[in-house]
Amino acid sequence: MRTLIRNARVIDGTGAQPREQCALLIEAGRLVHVGPMSKEAEPAGNDVRVVDVAGRTVMPGMVEGHIHLSYNNVKAIADLDLNCPPEYSTIVSAKNAELALHCGYTAARSAGSVHAVDAALKRAIEEGLIPGPRLLAAGRDICATGGMADWNPTYLKLGMEGLALIADGPDAVRAAARRVIKDGADVVKCYIGGDALLPHTPIGDCTYTQAEVDALVDEAHMRGRLVAAHVRGERSSEVAALAGVDSLEHATYANQATLERIRDQGLTLVPGLRYLYSIIENGPGFGITEQTISDSGLREEIAQAADTYRRARELGIRMCPGGDFGFAWNPHGEYAKDIQVFVDVIGFSPLEAITCATRSGAELMRMADRIGTLEPGKHADLLVLDGDPLKDIRLLQDRTRISVMKAGEFVTRRFE
Numbered sequence: 001m002r003t004l005i006r007n008a009r010v011i012d013g014t015g016a017q018p019r020e021q022c023a024l025l026i027e028a029g030r031l032v033h034v035g036p037m038s039k040e041a042e043p044a045g046n047d048v049r050v051v052d053v054a055g056r057t058v059m060p061g062m063v064e065g066h067i068h069l070s071y072n073n074v075k076a077i078a079d080l081d082l083n084c085p086p087e088y089s090t091i092v093s094a095k096n097a098e099l100a101l102h103c104g105y106t107a108a109r110s111a112g113s114v115h116a117v118d119a120a121l122k123r124a125i126e127e128g129l130i131p132g133p134r135l136l137a138a139g140r141d142i143c144a145t146g147g148m149a150d151w152n153p154t155y156l157k158l159g160m161e162g163l164a165l166i167a168d169g170p171d172a173v174r175a176a177a178r179r180v181i182k183d184g185a186d187v188v189k190c191y192i193g194g195d196a197l198l199p200h201t202p203i204g205d206c207t208y209t210q211a212e213v214d215a216l217v218d219e220a221h222m223r224g225r226l227v228a229a230h231v232r233g234e235r236s237s238e239v240a241a242l243a244g245v246d247s248l249e250h251a252t253y254a255n256q257a258t259l260e261r262i263r264d265q266g267l268t269l270v271p272g273l274r275y276l277y278s279i280i281e282n283g284p285g286f287g288i289t290e291q292t293i294s295d296s297g298l299r300e301e302i303a304q305a306a307d308t309y310r311r312a313r314e315l316g317i318r319m320c321p322g323g324d325f326g327f328a329w330n331p332h333g334e335y336a337k338d339i340q341v342f343v344d345v346i347g348f349s350p351l352e353a354i355t356c357a358t359r360s361g362a363e364l365m366r367m368a369d370r371i372g373t374l375e376p377g378k379h380a381d382l383l384v385l386d387g388d389p390l391k392d393i394r395l396l397q398d399r400t401r402i403s404v405m406k407a408g409e410f411v412t413r414r415f416e
């Protein structure tokens with residue numbers, strides 16, 4: 001059975017302007033033609049299912065560049081690890097994977113999950129057991145003693161391996177990378193920097209030495225895995241870029257030399273900026289006090305972030321949306337708010353922001369040969385939109401107006 005989508009306005013994800021009156025032919029889950037409607041482009045026959053989208057916009061499925069499937073819209077830090085039995089976290093993650101897919105995200109890169117449930121989830125999705133995006137798993141994070149994810153007090157003597165493996169020194173960090181790879185990680189996620197809301201590791205902290213991160217990157221790359229590094233401050237961003245991690249998550253205070261290094265080495269920047277706005281907008285409703293927000297340096301960080309990311313854009317650094325969703329104040333399902341930030345704050349045009357969320361996301365996942373653009377040979381992972389995202393990028397936040405196709409089959413269909 002082949003599928004012919006006709007009468008489509010195509011945003012193909014390459015950055016090209018939209019094309020009107022297009023036909024897309026799909027065979028065995030892959031695109032075989034994308035272009036103007038014509039006799040040749042529109043075969044007839046009993047084996048062709050025709051879908052007339054009546055001038056609607058068709059674009060590639062989106063990529064969420066920084067997803068935490070196991071985060072159950074948490075309100076407190078203990079909800080990220082202590083309160084997470086593996087069985088329950090697996091169910092939570094499966095529901096979030098389905099939600100992400102229904103929101104138009106046909107691919108996602110994990111940025112860490114408790115008990116490595118994302119690796120099991122990836123397998124279940126690939127086997128067709130459950131619906132979800134094409135996934136790169138990260139499993140547990142790697143973090144130094146006293147680093148950002150090592151937030152449980154020493155006196156509890158937990159010894160748990162919930163969200164993070166605690167490793168110190170190049171050899172132990174290398175061993176931890178081996179362990180997460182053994183547990184199924186495609187992406188080795190490490191914490192080098194701090195965070196505004198965690199007083200034990202403020203924004204400016206750098207919790208790993210250059211030698212430790214070098215060892216981690218060397219091991220991951222030797223095994224063909226990607227490295228994602230949580231960094232915020234100037235020094236942690238510098239260490240990550242010098243080590244050649246594949247992506248820097250946040251890097252709010254990266255200086256100009258680090259930004260130039262990111263560009264020169266072809267690394268990716270995942271700002272995750274929506275998360276910071278969400279704390280300020282919604283945090284007070286969940287017990288984050290005004291005092292905490294002003295003491296944390298969050299407002300200063302947001303001001304700096306806008307400047308850093310605008311400079312990153314001007315330098316031509318590859319940037320992908322991915323917004324750390326999974327907190328009560330920044331819940332799953334609102335992923336495309338991070339794309340809006342690319343337009344409203346960082347200065348991308350809506351078309352450029354869509355390219356960041358599609359083609360650049362595919363590049364981040366090292367899957368650009370299979371997904372991210374609507375071109376012959378790629379998976380038929382696409383969205384049919386009721387409206388024009390170039391006129392209003394917020395359209396991508398309304399899943400009632402997004403029909404989702406993955407591998408040539410509609411997962412949701414919102415039009416007749």
Ligand SMILES: [Zn+2]
Pocket residue numbers: 066068111324
């Ligand atoms: Zn994160």
